[in-house]
Amino acid sequence: MPSEDRGRRPVLGQGPNAGRPRDSLRSVSFVDERRSGAWFETVLDAVEHMVLVKGENSRLLWANRAFRDYYGMTVEELEGTVDGPQSSVDHTLQYVRDDHQVFTTGRTLDIPAEPVTDHRGRTRMFHTVKSAVVRDGVSVGTVGISTLLERMDDTAAEYVQSRAVNAGFTRQLRGFVSTLPQPIALLDKQQQLVSVSEAWSQAFGEPGADLDDLPSFGALYGDRLGLSDAVSEAFASSTSSRLDAHPVRAEGGPRFFDVGIHPWVFPSGPTGGVIIVANEVTSLRRSELELTRSNRDLERFAYVASHDLKSPLHGVSQLVRFIQEDLGALLQGEVAENFELLQGRVTRMRTFLDDLLRYSRAGAEEPWVAVDLRRITRELIEDLDGSAENIDVHLELEQAVLPETGLRQILQNLLQNAIAHGGAGSARVGLRAFAEPGEVSFEVHDRGPGIDPAYHDQIFDMFQTLKPRDRQEGSGIGLSIVRRVLERHRGTVRVESPTFDGGGTRFVVTFPSAQVL
Amino acid sequence: MKTHPSSILLVEDDIVDRKAFVRAMKALKITSPVVVAEDGVEALEILRGRDPKRRLQRPFIIVLDLNMPRMNGFQFLEQLRGDPELSNAAVLVLTTSKARGDIERAYSHHVAGYLLKEDLGASFTEAIGALDRYWSLVQLPPE
Numbered sequence: 001m002p003s004e005d006r007g008r009r010p011v012l013g014q015g016p017n018a019g020r021p022r023d024s025l026r027s028v029s030f031v032d033e034r035r036s037g038a039w040f041e042t043v044l045d046a047v048e049h050m051v052l053v054k055g056e057n058s059r060l061l062w063a064n065r066a067f068r069d070y071y072g073m074t075v076e077e078l079e080g081t082v083d084g085p086q087s088s089v090d091h092t093l094q095y096v097r098d099d100h101q102v103f104t105t106g107r108t109l110d111i112p113a114e115p116v117t118d119h120r121g122r123t124r125m126f127h128t129v130k131s132a133v134v135r136d137g138v139s140v141g142t143v144g145i146s147t148l149l150e151r152m153d154d155t156a157a158e159y160v161q162s163r164a165v166n167a168g169f170t171r172q173l174r175g176f177v178s179t180l181p182q183p184i185a186l187l188d189k190q191q192q193l194v195s196v197s198e199a200w201s202q203a204f205g206e207p208g209a210d211l212d213d214l215p216s217f218g219a220l221y222g223d224r225l226g227l228s229d230a231v232s233e234a235f236a237s238s239t240s241s242r243l244d245a246h247p248v249r250a251e252g253g254p255r256f257f258d259v260g261i262h263p264w265v266f267p268s269g270p271t272g273g274v275i276i277v278a279n280e281v282t283s284l285r286r287s288e289l290e291l292t293r294s295n296r297d298l299e300r301f302a303y304v305a306s307h308d309l310k311s312p313l314h315g316v317s318q319l320v321r322f323i324q325e326d327l328g329a330l331l332q333g334e335v336a337e338n339f340e341l342l343q344g345r346v347t348r349m350r351t352f353l354d355d356l357l358r359y360s361r362a363g364a365e366e367p368w369v370a371v372d373l374r375r376i377t378r379e380l381i382e383d384l385d386g387s388a389e390n391i392d393v394h395l396e397l398e399q400a401v402l403p404e405t406g407l408r409q410i411l412q413n414l415l416q417n418a419i420a421h422g423g424a425g426s427a428r429v430g431l432r433a434f435a436e437p438g439e440v441s442f443e444v445h446d447r448g449p450g451i452d453p454a455y456h457d458q459i460f461d462m463f464q465t466l467k468p469r470d471r472q473e474g475s476g477i478g479l480s481i482v483r484r485v486l487e488r489h490r491g492t493v494r495v496e497s498p499t500f501d502g503g504g505t506r507f508v509v510t511f512p513s514a515q516v517l
Numbered sequence: 518m519k520t521h522p523s524s525i526l527l528v529e530d531d532i533v534d535r536k537a538f539v540r541a542m543k544a545l546k547i548t549s550p551v552v553v554a555e556d557g558v559e560a561l562e563i564l565r566g567r568d569p570k571r572r573l574q575r576p577f578i579i580v581l582d583l584n585m586p587r588m589n590g591f592q593f594l595e596q597l598r599g600d601p602e603l604s605n606a607a608v609l610v611l612t613t614s615k616a617r618g619d620i621e622r623a624y625s626h627h628v629a630g631y632l633l634k635e636d637l638g639a640s641f642t643e644a645i646g647a648l649d650r651y652w653s654l655v656q657l658p659p660e
Binding site: 303306307308310311314315318319322325 | 531533534536537540584613614616634
């Protein structure tokens with residue numbers, strides 16, 4: 001029987017008198033011997049409640065006589081184990097979880113009722129209080145005192161029930177999570193890994209540990225994936241958090257995940273832990289980076305084009321002018337005409353370079369704001385020198401939420417085109433704005449010759465024109481700017497030429513927007 | 518047929534633009550002496566009197582290009598404004614760059630004006646004429 005060991009072995013022998021000879025017990029009085037290991041042991045063995053001392057990882061270090069009797073084990077047999085052999089695995093897991101919580105938080109845990117099985121396999125309910133043993137501010141172990149519950153009061157009964165329900169719920173959740181097609185990890189309140197989905201293992205590697213042991217999430221994944229801080233914050237704040245395009249190191253370059261960290265609760269109310277949901281966005285992120293880079297390249301190229309290429313062009317233009325000036329009246333006939341053409345080509349080249357720069361800047365990111373359409377159309381028309389009286393404006397709405405700069409660029413280009421291609425002098429150009437549910441559209445139409453439908457796609461390409469430039473100056477950048485702005489803001493453009501032999505052209509630009517009333 | 522007491526320091530690396538400047542002056546019969554520097558480094562040497570061959574009479578005005586090798590216009594302006602002897606010099610920028618950033622940056626160095634070469638179209642002379650009117654009207658920093 002365990003009682004044989006009583007007083008023989010100073011397991012708690014870390015006090016100041018630990019090294020004292022054992023036989024001194026007999027010769028020195030109980031009063032004089034106080035504060036030795038053996039003395040404490042004698043005292044604790046006299047307590048009728050169960051006292052047990054555990055070190056790290058729930059390893060038993062010592063238990064008093066009441067505990068040893070209940071478990072039917074000696075101190076030697078108990079030492080280093082986690083629990084008695086009779087206990088059910090579920091109970092043991094719960095003990096370990098509780099020990100871990102006390103050990104890591106340093107806070108005392110009051111368990112109103114928990115089942116403990118004795119050496120004959122009989123399970124009774126105990127009220128247990130577990131506290132951390134702290135040395136130099138660091139947890140070195142736990143000490144628990146369990147009192148037999150003669151009868152379960154309501155609190156204890158409720159507690160037991162909720163724990164049992166929660167255990168069942170956790171099991172269901174674990175099974176459910178493992179089958180989900182997305183990378184998901186389920187953590188309990190102690191930031192231990194309860195379950196991961198198959199997709200999680202594929203994305204971030206197998207856990208490499210038995211999940212029944214409730215391994216620490218931080219050690220297995222959190223630190224490696226750079227998620228530990230975010231998870232701790234989610235626990236501290238009890239609110240969901242989100243990491244967008246979170247980079248994770250991987251072979252062949254970083255992978256990116258949108259990661260959501262959400263607290264979950266048991267149906268009975270208490271917090272269960274957090275669930276981490278990852279969503280791979282690597283290809284999206286890569287194409288975003290790619291787009292940013294190519295936009296930057298284009299911007300840089302356009303800057304170079306507008307400065308470094310324009311500079312020699314400017315020189316050519318100057319030199320031609322010097323020659324023209326110096327030759328003066330000597331310059332006649334075909335030579336004079338060719339010099340004029342030369343200057344014209346230089347001007348055209350300069351326009352190309354300016355337009356290239358405009359194109360590279362079109363469709364920059366900008367906030368959508370409530371735009372006063374009356375004001376913006378008035379300003380646009382004022383800027384089209386001398387054409388105001390030829391434009392009929394018909395606004396079916398006054399305000400809409402739109403990217404203002406982008407809208408200006410689009411309307412300016414469409415109106416300029418309409419005026420340039422609208423046919424003979426008095427031809428009128430129409431500008432109409434109208435709203436449909438979830439959409440705001442602008443229509444620009446002219447009464448010119450129209451555009452053959454065969455070319456309706458081609459006209460939006462860069463530097464595409466349908467007439468020789470000697471007959472109609474223009475770089476052909478306008479509609480590509482329109483298209484670029486709309487691509488950026490998820491708008492659309494369509495072109496209609498009912499009869500392309502004189503019925504005019506109609507451009508309709510549509511933004512996913514709402515009218516402001 | 519005005520006479521101008523001020524001399525001009527033309528800081529310009531492009532020979533065609535230098536020619537254009539001189540032609541325009543000739544056309545307008547402006548007789549101010551012009552001293553040429555091909556970049557900011559040369560311009561500073563002249564301004565600090567370290568070039569034995571090229572001397573600049575006060576009062577003077579600096580006509581500055583922005584894109585130049587070795588020391589560009591902005592680097593030159595920083596040096597100029599940081600030098601107590603030269604910090605009050607009148608500077609007019611004459612450049613092909615109409616980038617908004619360049620214009621703002623130039624004015625942050627307290628330039629007296631910013632002129633675009635290409636805006637002048639066929640008659641570069643117009644701009645020089647404008648310069649001429651400008652410096653015959655304003656009081657330049659005295660000696």
